[in-house]
Amino acid sequence: MSPEVGQVVTVFRSRLRPEAVADYSDDAGRIAALARTMPGYVEHKAFTADDGERVTLVTFADRASHQGWRDHPEHRAAQRRGLSDYYREYSIAVGTTDHAASWTRP
Numbered sequence: 466m467s468p469e470v471g472q473v474v475t476v477f478r479s480r481l482r483p484e485a486v487a488d489y490s491d492d493a494g495r496i497a498a499l500a501r502t503m504p505g506y507v508e509h510k511a512f513t514a515d516d517g518e519r520v521t522l523v524t525f526a527d528r529a530s531h532q533g534w535r536d537h538p539e540h541r542a543a544q545r546r547g548l549s550d551y552y553r554e555y556s557i558a559v560g561t562t563d564h565a566a567s568w569t570r571p
Contacts, residue, residue, distance in 0.1 A: 468524075468565035472507060473531035475523040479547075479555035489551045496543045503537065505530020528561065 481489055493511075500506055505526035512520045525531040534540060547555070 467567055468562055470562055470565050471527055472562045473525045473528055474560055474562060476558045477521040479519045480517055480553045481551055482553045485551040492543060499539055503534050
Protein backbone atom coordinates (compact mmCIF):
# COMPACT_ATOMS: atom_id res chain seq x y z
CA MET A 466 0.00 0.00 0.00
CA SER A 467 2.20 2.81 -1.30
CA PRO A 468 0.17 5.18 -3.45
CA GLU A 469 1.98 7.50 -5.84
CA VAL A 470 0.90 10.47 -7.89
CA GLY A 471 0.21 9.41 -11.48
CA GLN A 472 -0.88 5.86 -10.71
CA VAL A 473 -4.09 4.75 -12.40
CA VAL A 474 -6.65 3.08 -10.15
CA THR A 475 -9.64 1.11 -11.36
CA VAL A 476 -12.60 0.50 -9.05
CA PHE A 477 -14.54 -2.46 -10.43
CA ARG A 478 -17.84 -3.16 -8.66
CA SER A 479 -19.90 -6.21 -9.56
CA ARG A 480 -22.48 -8.75 -8.54
CA LEU A 481 -22.24 -12.29 -9.83
CA ARG A 482 -25.06 -14.42 -11.12
CA PRO A 483 -25.53 -17.17 -8.48
CA GLU A 484 -24.99 -19.98 -10.99
CA ALA A 485 -21.69 -18.45 -12.16
CA VAL A 486 -19.71 -18.34 -8.91
CA ALA A 487 -17.60 -21.49 -9.41
CA ASP A 488 -16.66 -20.79 -13.03
CA TYR A 489 -15.97 -17.14 -12.25
CA SER A 490 -13.57 -18.05 -9.44
CA ASP A 491 -11.46 -20.22 -11.75
CA ASP A 492 -11.38 -17.57 -14.47
CA ALA A 493 -10.66 -14.72 -12.02
CA GLY A 494 -7.66 -16.59 -10.65
CA ARG A 495 -6.15 -16.97 -14.11
CA ILE A 496 -6.77 -13.33 -15.01
CA ALA A 497 -5.33 -12.10 -11.70
CA ALA A 498 -2.16 -14.12 -12.33
CA LEU A 499 -1.92 -12.60 -15.81
CA ALA A 500 -2.36 -9.06 -14.44
CA ARG A 501 0.62 -9.58 -12.11
CA THR A 502 2.84 -10.16 -15.16
CA MET A 503 1.89 -6.92 -16.90
CA PRO A 504 4.38 -4.04 -17.13
CA GLY A 505 3.45 -1.31 -14.66
CA TYR A 506 1.27 -3.55 -12.49
CA VAL A 507 1.28 -2.31 -8.90
CA GLU A 508 -1.40 -4.33 -7.09
CA HIS A 509 -4.97 -5.46 -6.96
CA LYS A 510 -7.26 -6.32 -4.08
CA ALA A 511 -10.72 -7.85 -4.10
CA PHE A 512 -13.36 -7.54 -1.40
CA THR A 513 -16.86 -8.93 -1.05
CA ALA A 514 -19.50 -7.12 0.99
CA ASP A 515 -22.11 -8.84 3.14
CA ASP A 516 -24.75 -8.08 0.49
CA GLY A 517 -22.76 -9.89 -2.21
CA GLU A 518 -21.32 -6.87 -3.98
CA ARG A 519 -17.72 -7.44 -5.03
CA VAL A 520 -15.20 -4.60 -5.30
CA THR A 521 -11.84 -4.98 -6.97
CA LEU A 522 -9.23 -2.23 -6.83
CA VAL A 523 -6.56 -2.47 -9.52
CA THR A 524 -3.55 -0.14 -9.62
CA PHE A 525 -1.11 0.42 -12.47
CA ALA A 526 1.90 2.72 -12.45
CA ASP A 527 0.65 4.96 -15.26
CA ARG A 528 -1.96 5.41 -17.99
CA ALA A 529 0.03 3.51 -20.64
CA SER A 530 0.40 0.46 -18.38
CA HIS A 531 -3.28 0.58 -17.51
CA GLN A 532 -4.24 0.74 -21.18
CA GLY A 533 -1.94 -2.20 -21.92
CA TRP A 534 -3.85 -4.24 -19.36
CA ARG A 535 -7.25 -2.96 -20.48
CA ASP A 536 -6.51 -3.99 -24.07
CA HIS A 537 -4.71 -7.29 -23.43
CA PRO A 538 -6.41 -9.97 -25.60
CA GLU A 539 -6.89 -12.46 -22.73
CA HIS A 540 -8.30 -9.74 -20.50
CA ARG A 541 -10.66 -8.63 -23.27
CA ALA A 542 -11.86 -12.23 -23.67
CA ALA A 543 -12.46 -12.44 -19.91
CA GLN A 544 -14.45 -9.20 -20.07
CA ARG A 545 -16.68 -10.72 -22.75
CA ARG A 546 -17.19 -13.86 -20.60
CA GLY A 547 -18.13 -11.58 -17.71
CA LEU A 548 -20.92 -10.05 -19.76
CA SER A 549 -22.17 -13.31 -21.22
CA ASP A 550 -21.68 -15.68 -18.28
CA TYR A 551 -20.79 -14.18 -14.90
CA TYR A 552 -22.15 -10.76 -14.01
CA ARG A 553 -25.61 -9.72 -12.98
CA GLU A 554 -24.34 -6.14 -12.93
CA TYR A 555 -21.10 -4.19 -12.83
CA SER A 556 -19.62 -0.71 -12.94
CA ILE A 557 -16.10 0.56 -13.58
CA ALA A 558 -14.52 3.84 -12.51
CA VAL A 559 -10.95 4.68 -13.54
CA GLY A 560 -8.94 7.62 -12.29
CA THR A 561 -5.44 8.97 -12.13
CA THR A 562 -4.06 9.66 -8.66
CA ASP A 563 -3.43 13.37 -8.21
CA HIS A 564 -2.59 13.20 -4.50
CA ALA A 565 -1.05 10.34 -2.55
CA ALA A 566 0.00 9.83 1.06
CA SER A 567 0.57 6.90 3.35
CA TRP A 568 1.54 6.29 6.97
CA THR A 569 2.65 3.26 8.94
CA ARG A 570 2.71 3.05 12.72
CA PRO A 571 6.32 2.61 13.87
